[in-house]
Amino acid sequence: MRAVARPKCQCPAARRRGRAQWPIVPVWILSDMNIARTLYEKLWDDHVIAERNDGTSLLYIDRHLAHEVSTPQSFEILKRRNRRVRRPDTHIAVPDHAVSTRSRSEKFGGPEARALIDRLYQNAALFDIPLIRLGDPRQGIVHVIGPELGFTLPGLTIACGDSHTATHGAFGALAFGIGASECATVMALQCLVQKRAQTMAVVIDGAAANWVSAKDIALSFIAAVGPGGASGFAVEYRGAAVAAMTMEARMTLCNMTIEAGARIGLVAPDQTTFAYIAGRPYAPKGEELDCAIRHWSTLASDEAARFDRTLHLDLNALIPFVSWGTSPSEAGPITGHVPRLDAAADENARQRLRRVCDYMDLTPGQPFETIAIDNVFIGSCTNGRIEDLRMAARIARGRKVADRVTAIVVPGSTAVRRQAEAEGLDRIFTDAGYEWRQPGCSMCVAINEDRLQPGQRCASTSNRNFEGRQGRGARTHLMSPAMAAAAAITGRLTDVRTLGVQP
């Protein structure tokens, strides 16, 4: 008789199976298991190294993404203290923020950007951190390549010197943006001092109409709660509509959470997540993957878990959104208009409306569809993935970008760019009059040469419409890839549903 193979892994689930007949379970374990917890609470509890007496905890950090703009000073901190990186293999260094999207040639991008990129290369070598260079087929925006490489996994804590790190929360990872000083702490000590957040459930139900995407859901959520509405919370997106979403859509949704003030946006890992991860370079393989999935399957919020706040969004009524102001929360359905002065809640709101309209060169009450644009930007960690490009390409196919409009597509990563080229999307875009660029953050953050001129107005798939975000004096309207592609054709903000394209 063959002995039953014992599971090799040491995870609690496997251990429990290995000793199923064990009759006595200590009471404290029972009570511990009986406490219903949310996904966030499970992730948090799993990483607490120590509770501090000032209301904070020391949290173990599994992974860190280092880009060229937020880390030169972090490495300086390490050098000044003569410290090494504690676990070099838990970091990936990759240039994305300041890179030129015109060419991978070193001649492009200017001496300052080049110096930042070179410094990242030097620091990665000095501290023995895995480096992905420009020109490497794995290069791309940190929040696009982390998931692509399987570096982003459920159940992990992931930090990055970028506020859109919540993107990785789509996998059920506790991921959040930090400053350069905290990047140094993570590198030196593999941990961070954090304060436990309150929990907010955003329950999304209903079926999205044609051309209504995760970006529209994100914008409508942010508009509903306001720029600080989720401040102090860890948001978990739940409900049937979220369960039905692709990983790309979940990433778009989680990505924008910071625009509602919360550093953390989460979706519970499920079969969609596991299927996305399987086979990626850094992902566990074979038995190890089974073992990992057993752990990941325990992470979803318990049914009886209580959230500090719960919000419901119904997709049935949602139509494509556009932002009109200088905060992502200043957004509304495309069929709407800039708020009227008499609709402002108080004098403060009236003053802000006047100031924003002045900056954006809009009139209170102006219908969104009358707003003419000069530029279109399709890309970013919010909407630079293959699904986003497919969505935009369906609108662009066989049409032309309006005469006065300059439109660029910047894939989120080299892998996305190659996939799009394999599908012929690049031809669709270039035939329509778009520029087809190299991957990077580009006009989402406008550190590189992809900047608007003062007064120029852009239909953008990025995440922020702050004053000057896309260049000094530039005006940004946030929207989905389909909506941006529709604006490219008509030269003004346009309800994509009126173009008569079948999705």
Place this chain on the structure above:
Amino acid sequence: MTGPMLQITAPAAAMLQDGIDTDVIFPARFLLRMDKAGLGECLFADQRSKDSFPLDRPDRRPVQIIFAGDQFGCGSSREHAVWSLVDYGIRAVIAPGFGEIFANNAARNGLAAVRLCRAQVAMLARESAVGEVTIDLVAKTISTSGGTAIAFDIPEADRLALINGWDEIDVISDTYQHEINAFEARYRQLRPWLFKALERG
């Protein structure tokens, strides 16, 4: 690392609109600068050209305190926003709420991010249009030259960091080295696949 800060007394400026984000505080194009020194010249770079910018009023210099609206420092994680404020000479921002990452960055650089309700911020800003403001981090109070002291709230960890001027890496490593090692050893045993996965990448 910054020096200890127990109390500040200085002129204050009022920038009470909500949502002054880190792109406004520190425009992205200056992120190309690698050196922290001199970042004060980038502070509010695209606002300073406007007439009567609060920080540039000659009668109020040197401003070290800013009264702000809600969600000051929301948006990007760029620590440059804090560095540029500090380099300019700002030691405290008083607002109803802050961007979370900004607030985390502030305490690590000797910038006090102090929370007060909107009405109190507005009142203090009015009262301190002339004269000075005193922020006492030991007593946790704010007072104006003429007015009474108001108690304020600040996360205890941030307050201790400010008054001690400590260095986070040193503090954690001195206090928790053993706990970190123990956690990591336990964790490695519990999730071996997580550690093996990295060897493969």
